[in-house]
Amino acid sequence: MNVRKIHWLGVGLSSPPGILYLIGKGYDLEVWNRTTEKAARLLSNKIPIQKFNIENLKKKLQPNDLIVSMLPASKHLEIANIAVNHRCHLLSSSYYDPLYEKFNNNFVENKTLFMCEAGLDPGIDHLLAHKIINDFKISIKNKNITSINFKSMCGGFPLIPNEFRYKFSWSPLGVLKALKSKAQYIKNFKEKTTLKPYDSISNINFIDENFEIYPNRDSLPYIKEYKLDSHQSLIESFQRGTIRLNGWSIAWKDIFKMIDENDNMEQLSLRLWDNNQYKSDEKDRVLLYVSLIVRDDNKDIFNKTLYIDESREVTNSSMSQCVSYTVASTIERICNTEPIFGVHRIFQDVENVSYILKNLQDLGISIKEL
Helix, strand or coil, X not given: CCCCCEEEECXXXXXXXXHHHHHXXXXXXXXXXXXXXXXXXXXXXXXXXXXXXXXHXXXXXXXXXXXXXXXXXXXXXXXXXXXXXXXXXXXXXXXXXXXXXXXXXXXXXXXXXXXXXXXXXXXXXXXXXXXXXXXXXXXXXXXXXXXXXXXXXXXXXXXXXXXXXXXXXXXXXXHHHHHHCCEEEEECCEEEEECCHHHCCEEEEECCEEEEEEECCECCHHHHHCCCHHHHHHEEEEEEEEEEECCHHHHCHHHHHHHHHCCCCHHHHHHHHHXXXXXXXXXXXXXXXXXXXXXXXXXEEEEEEXXXXXXCCCCCCHHHHHHHHHHXXXXXXXXXXXXXXXXXXXXXXXXXXXXXXXXXXXXXXXXXXX
């Protein structure tokens, strides 16, 4: 795809590893942040930082530039409009918003791309799902199927558990909004809706440890996204969700009560950030697993789980490595693969999925099979 220059917007804690990777690869990169001094420190002064505001950005954009928005999700609509008006590509690690669809024809007509969900969750979880489902479709040709069970769970938490059973890598507002949003999924062959995800917490044992999981957001569109819609009637369970340390639901019971009673999460978010953000010397852990079990009656004819369990002795957090290395690897594919236009989630095809997963492993993110 024709990409002239990359504009990376936002140098928070999730950005530095990916930016430094792209600098090392020699990409033409311009980095933008509201506070230039802080961004320069995070990037070890390896690249000049542009003072971010919308007008400054507009002056620098040219057709076929790639904008990477690591800004809060609430800013993406504005950035998408700017990308359309300046005939630029756009990449984000945030969730797809149905409102993005109004830009699809504009991106197609401009022969440009808006790709979202290119981080950890969403992002790596999709890549692992596409890989497993592709393996399943190859292996079960001409076999009878009576049920399909899919589960994708992801979470980040302190490597050494604390009393709160959680710490924040960045603003707690996203976590709070997700807990306040209804979750939709399939259980026992039926669509289910949970208005409060924390009312549907269950316990699991994974890699010989006990965890808590709960459904997150709307899983149902991903049945089509993962190309399982041709087997819709056979799906016994399909759930994307969040994984937390054992004891999290007890530690957070007062937070759940505040979420129930309060529509304005800003004040609660600030308080949680003040009391529960990671310190510079604290290490985090990222756990992600994707599982697919396909049965003929009570017999498994396909059973595969891929997972990532990251905790590193490095300057950058495990969360930031997983998010920004995925963003950077996706940028590489956008720059070096056949062009696609319009609004899309992260790549689905075997070639690009395989490339990004291999690149993540080359960067030290280990993908294991259970």
